[in-house]
Amino acid sequence: MKIYLLVGVLLIAGATIGAQVQAPGASPENGPGLGPMVAGTDFSGSWRPQQLVTESQTAAGDLADFGGIPLNDAARVYALSWPASRQTVRQHQCMGYVTPYFWYAPANYRIWEERDPFTQRLVSWRFYGQIAQGDRTVYMDGRPHPPAYAPHTFAGFSTGEYQGNTLTVTTTHLKRGWIKANGVPQSDATTVVEHFVRHGDNITVLAVIDDPVYLTEPLSKASLLVRMAKDPDAWLYPCDDSEQIFGRKSDVVPNHLFGQNPYAREYADRRKQPLLAALGGAETMYPELANAIRDTTAAENLAKARMMPSGPPGVSRAPDPTPRDGEIHTMRVSGDVYLLAGDGANIAVQVGPQGAFVVDTGSGKLADKVIAAIAKLSAKPIQFILNTTFRPDHTGGNAKLQMAGADPSVTGSFFSMQFQGAGVGATIISQLNTQSRMVEQKLPAPPSDTFAEDRRRKYYNGEAVEAFPMPNATTDGDSIVHFRRADVIVAGDIFTTTEYPHIDTKNGGSLQGEINALNFILDRTVYIHDEDGGTMIIPGHGRVTDEWEVAEYRDMLVIIRDRVQAMIKAGATLQQTLASRPTFDYDVRYGATSGPWTTNMFVEAVYTSLKNPPKTENAR
Amino acid sequence: MTGYWVSVVGEDWRWRAFPVRGDYGAVPLNQAARQIADTWDPAKDVAAGEACKAFAAPSVMRIPGRLHITWQDDQTLKIETDSGKQTRLFYFANLPENKGEDFQGASKAEWDLGNAGAGGLFFGRGGAAAGPSGSLKVVTNRMKAGYATRNGVPFSNNATLTEYFDLVKEKSGVEYLILTSTLEDPTYMSQPMWTATHFKKQSDATNFTPVSCDGK
Numbered sequence: 002m003k004i005y006l007l008v009g010v011l012l013i014a015g016a017t018i019g020a021q022v023q024a025p026g027a028s029p030e031n032g033p034g035l036g037p038m039v040a041g042t043d044f045s046g047s048w049r050p051q052q053l054v055t056e057s058q059t060a061a062g063d064l065a066d067f068g069g070i071p072l073n074d075a076a077r078v079y080a081l082s083w084p085a086s087r088q089t090v091r092q093h094q095c096m097g098y099v100t101p102y103f104w105y106a107p108a109n110y111r112i113w114e115e116r117d118p119f120t121q122r123l124v125s126w127r128f129y130g131q132i133a134q135g136d137r138t139v140y141m142d143g144r145p146h147p148p149a150y151a152p153h154t155f156a157g158f159s160t161g162e163y164q165g166n167t168l169t170v171t172t173t174h175l176k177r178g179w180i181k182a183n184g185v186p187q188s189d190a191t192t193v194v195e196h197f198v199r200h201g202d203n204i205t206v207l208a209v210i211d212d213p214v215y216l217t218e219p220l221s222k223a224s225l226l227v228r229m230a231k232d233p234d235a236w237l238y239p240c241d242d243s244e245q246i247f248g249r250k251s252d253v254v255p256n257h258l259f260g261q262n263p264y265a266r267e268y269a270d271r272r273k274q275p276l277l278a279a280l281g282g283a284e285t286m287y288p289e290l291a292n293a294i295r296d297t298t299a300a301e302n303l304a305k306a307r308m309m310p311s312g313p314p315g316v317s318r319a320p321d322p323t324p325r326d327g328e329i330h331t332m333r334v335s336g337d338v339y340l341l342a343g344d345g346a347n348i349a350v351q352v353g354p355q356g357a358f359v360v361d362t363g364s365g366k367l368a369d370k371v372i373a374a375i376a377k378l379s380a381k382p383i384q385f386i387l388n389t390t391f392r393p394d395h396t397g398g399n400a401k402l403q404m405a406g407a408d409p410s411v412t413g414s415f416f417s418m419q420f421q422g423a424g425v426g427a428t429i430i431s432q433l434n435t436q437s438r439m440v441e442q443k444l445p446a447p448p449s450d451t452f453a454e455d456r457r458r459k460y461y462n463g464e465a466v467e468a469f470p471m472p473n474a475t476t477d478g479d480s481i482v483h484f485r486r487a488d489v490i491v492a493g494d495i496f497t498t499t500e501y502p503h504i505d506t507k508n509g510g511s512l513q514g515e516i517n518a519l520n521f522i523l524d525r526t527v528y529i530h531d532e533d534g535g536t537m538i539i540p541g542h543g544r545v546t547d548e549w550e551v552a553e554y555r556d557m558l559v560i561i562r563d564r565v566q567a568m569i570k571a572g573a574t575l576q577q578t579l580a581s582r583p584t585f586d587y588d589v590r591y592g593a594t595s596g597p598w599t600t601n602m603f604v605e606a607v608y609t610s611l612k613n614p615p616k617t618e619n620a621r
Numbered sequence: 622m623t624g625y626w627v628s629v630v631g632e633d634w635r636w637r638a639f640p641v642r643g644d645y646g647a648v649p650l651n652q653a654a655r656q657i658a659d660t661w662d663p664a665k666d667v668a669a670g671e672a673c674k675a676f677a678a679p680s681v682m683r684i685p686g687r688l689h690i691t692w693q694d695d696q697t698l699k700i701e702t703d704s705g706k707q708t709r710l711f712y713f714a715n716l717p718e719n720k721g722e723d724f725q726g727a728s729k730a731e732w733d734l735g736n737a738g739a740g741g742l743f744f745g746r747g748g749a750a751a752g753p754s755g756s757l758k759v760v761t762n763r764m765k766a767g768y769a770t771r772n773g774v775p776f777s778n779n780a781t782l783t784e785y786f787d788l789v790k791e792k793s794g795v796e797y798l799i800l801t802s803t804l805e806d807p808t809y810m811s812q813p814m815w816t817a818t819h820f821k822k823q824s825d826a827t828n829f830t831p832v833s834c835d836g837k
Contacts, residue, residue: 051815069632166755167789181632196789198799200733200756205801205817209791222631223799223817273641278634286629288685288704289828290638 041163042199044126047232048110051203051225062183066268067281070185074307075315076215077280079586081262081308082560083184086255092523092552095240097155097531098133099178100193101208104224106132109233126161126168133531134238139170146173149322150342150544151332153189154533168197176532176549180210180220185281188214188590189498189550190319202228213318214589217283240531251520252513254559258567259581260309276304310581314600315588321499322544329367329374334545335537336487337462341374343367345394349491349539350375351484353462356384357406359427360482360491361541365397372405382407385461387468388431388448389480389493391438392503395541399446403427430457432470434478438508452480471495471518473618475502477509479518483525490522491539496551498543501584501591501603502558504610511610512562514618519555523548557587565607575608583607622698622757622786625829626688626798626820638685640772654775654809661773672834676705677724677767679782679804683818684771687829698730698757706831711759721763726782733758733785757786769804769814777808796822 067080087093098106108131115125128137139161146158157175161168172193180187191212198205204226211219257263269279275294278285284293294300324330329343341348345364348371350357357379363371375383383406388396406427413424431439431448439447457468457480465485470478475494482491494503495518504510526536526548538546564583573581584592584600592600610618630637636646642661650658666672676684686704693699696714701707711730712720721727734755761782769776784802791797798820803813823829 051817066635068634069630164789167787169789194791196787196797196799198756198785198787198789198801200758200785200801203801203803203815205785205787205799207789207797207799207817207819209795209797219793219795220631221629221797221819221821223819225801225815225817227815272635272644274635274639278638285634286631287627288630288687290630290634290685 041168042166044112044168044197044199044204045114046112047229048112048204048226049229050104050107051227062181063268064183064264065262065266066183066279067181067185068278068285070180070281071216071218071220071283071286072185072281073215073217073589074312075586075589076186077307078259078310079186079215080184081265082256082259082586084255084257089245090254090556091242092532092548094242094245095528095531097176097178097533098130098135099155099175099187100137100157100172101195101206101210101222101224102179102182102187103128103130103135103137104206104208104226106130108132109229109235110226111236131236132238133240148324148330148332149320150324150330150340152537152545152547155531157193166198170195170197177553186215188212188319190214251523252516252559254556256560256563258564265308275300277301280304280307310585314594315585315592316594317500317592318589323499323542327367329370331374331378332545334487334539335489336484337464338484338487338489339378340539340545341371344371345397346392346494346541347539349482349489350378351462351464351466351487352379353464354381355462356381358385358387358461358466359383359402360387361389361395361493362386362398362402364394365399365401368398368401371398372402383427384408385459386427386429387482388429388435389482389491389541390476391435391442391444391478392494393444395493396439396444396446399429403429403446430468432478432480434476434509438476438478469521471514471521473509473511473514473615474518475510475515476505477615477617481518481522488536489539490525490536492522492541492551494541495519496522496538496540496554498540498546498550499591500542500593500598501600503598504603504606506606506609509615510606511615511618512558512607513610513614516555516558516562517619519551519558522551523555526551561587561607562611565604565611569608569611575605578608579604622788622798623690623692625823625826626690627823627828628685628687628818628820630685636770636772637683640770642772644772645770645774648770648774649810649812649814650774651809651811657775658773667835673705673707673724674767675771675773676702676707676834677776678709678726678728678761678764679769679776679780679802680767680771681705681707682800682802683816687823688820689826689829703829703831705834711757723765724767726761726764728759728761730757730759732756759784759786775809776804776806779808780804780806798822
């Protein structure tokens with residue numbers, strides 16, 4: 002009896018000590034930490050959402066019901082331009098669920114823990130949702146979040162910690178998703194903190210969405226899960242997109258022009274609710290909402306004003322993921338293809354037994370460090386360099402990288418006599434017009450090996466590599482590169498995650514050519530599941546993505562095109578078009594009022610290229 | 622928990638801020654309750670001196686407003702609402718014999734430490750105040766029949782309300798009070814009515830403006 006008592010005391014003491022001692026944390030030297038020694042509340046089991054609380058927060062959401070959401074003016078206009086028919090667009094059909102939207106699906110959830118088999122420390126909590134097969138991992142072992150230039154997913158990257166009986170989960174690296182699937186966006190700059198509390202057969206989740214792009218203050222929302230005593234059968238959600246409307250071109254993206262959403266007040270009228278409240282905003286979260294609508298005439302007028310662009314020009318509120326610490330940051334993207342970030346435009350490198358194939362060379366300011374970074378990936382020399390454009394932030398490192406490399410296939414052969422510099426160092430390849438621009442503008446180390454209207458292909462390092470010219474996109478010399486085994490597409494400036502496309506009309510760029518180029522990329526991409534993963538995209542600037550972000554970018558350009566086109570059709574001048582703010586809802590994500598590429602410069606390029614399109618913009 | 626809190630209305634704004642007769646959504650009503658809800662007339666309630674039916678314990682925490690939470694004494698936690706000017710008393714010691722039979726009923730409170738994990742316990746008022754480790758559990762019954770939602774969904778005097786209060790704090794310093802409640806009413810509901818509601822901590826009494834049930 003005494004022995005049992007002693008053991009019990011020791012167990013309690015051990016648990017108490019365990020509760021107070023923190024496990025070793027993560028460090029670059031030691032790898033991930035061991036995780037907490039004592040877990041908190043057990044959340045494992047099968048769960049379903051409780052419909053009373055989520056009645057207004059289900060996957061659908063009524064059209065133009067944005068109440069209770071502290072969305073900013075840009076987000077409201079974004080949502081009002083969204084028609085339900087957007088979901089007929091291929092890339093929207095299998096869109097995944099971001100958190101906390103994840104918890105509002107009318108379906109089953111499974112929660113379980115994963116423990117290290119050798120230490121039994123808690124490695125992660127796993128959340129699985131039936132709809133869209135959402136699969137979340139919440140790391141409990143102290144590992145850091147990935148760098149800003151890493152890909153985002155619909156699940157995001159989550160880490161957790163216990164605070165008493167509460168599990169607090171922080172999620173970053175989310176894709177652009179829905180706060181509500183009636184068009185209210187949640188941006189890819191969002192951080193979500195979720196607090197999980199369990200009481201018997203209920204889990205209450207309080208989620209706090211901090212979105213600097215689309216919200217004026219964090220949105221907090223509570224939801225409830227109810228435990229299911231029996232594990233249900235329904236867990237899968239296969240989704241393959243398909244043609245929904247035969248004959249529709251890929252540059253059609255359904256949208257409502259400003260002020261022309263026929264359903265904008267349907268919800269308010271049908272439900273006998275004030276329109277101002279239905280249109281959302283921070284004041285609709287709090288008791289003071291009742292005061293805001295007391296003067297019904299003023300409230301109605303204010304609501305109408307809020308449906309249109311207004312206020313000062315917006316600038317991007319999303320952090321630039323580009324590292325600017327004077328170092329080159331290397332990240333494996335897929336297969337043998339790597340991203341080198343930190344010196345102007347992104348650099349892609351494929352390595353293997355034959356050597357290194359480099360796409361773009363950055364600004365050249367850190368060229369020595371770029372060469373050193375490549376040398377860490379490959380003991381073989383740089384054999385090929387491909388420039389996706391002539392711009393100096395993509396070609397500035399050409400000279401140094403070329404001289405650091407070697408192309409044994411040219412050295413000493415008759416090819417070396419065809420162009421000045423050929424056969425010396427690595428061979429530089431590009432679309433013909435890129436070479437011409439570099440020569441015209443006396444930029445150093447122009448390409449010696451060119452292609453014009455058709456693809457350039459190589460089988461290199463055991464992998465098919467294709468370069469495709471993209472006529473009249475941001476310039477008349479753009480190209481993209483597809484590493485087919487790794488399934489990585491290097492998009493150059495045709496696609497960035499940081500700004501509007503730099504459409505250079507003086508050098509042959511056009512909006513429609515840019516849209517065509519993005520659709521060309523989308524014709525080559527395949528996702529693994531629900532718009533996540535699969536073909537990876539290295540943009541000219543910004544973070545690595547997959548097809549979802551390319552589709553979003555394409556959608557944005559088509560919508561802006563439609564707005565500007567409507568202005569042109571109505572006889573608007575450039576100044577009138579600028580004053581109409583055709584990019585209003587996207588400026589908070591991509592806009593700039595200063596620097597080398599402002600919103601106004603972009604709108605001017607759109608207007609100019611729509612009025613006077615280059616003859617070859619639809620050449621592909 | 623003590624201090625001032627403001628309700629975060631969120632996407633349920635339609636039901637919580639501007640309730641309309643017959644719009645009871647997914648509340649698990651039976652037929653008898655539906656008949657009552659469909660004939661809800663707030664003017665009649667005011668005329669009958671029963672304007673506070675919609676500010677009863679099951680509904681008052683969902684009505685947009687502010688709370689002031691204090692300790693009335695070492696064993697009694699008090700919640701005052703500005704919406705409807707209601708007072709709820711949570712008794713950690715034995716319930717007073719005469720408590721109940723009004724819209725706020727009789728509320729027995731206890732600290733629920735069953736899920737406490739790492740973080741330690743803090744001892745104080747109410748026997749053992751939970752600090753960051755546990756929850757406040759409150760069971761309320763002996764309520765006078767009233768409305769479970771602001772738009773006339775009835776609950777009977779047989780109803781039992783079970784509530785859990787949890788505190789969380791953001792890294793930004795913002796504190797939230799999460800309320801998970803279950804209303805069970807064999808008279809009017811076919812299954813429990815669950816809600817999850819939350820409040821944000823206020824630094825002071827700003828905008829705490831008590832208004833009686835009839836809006837005066």
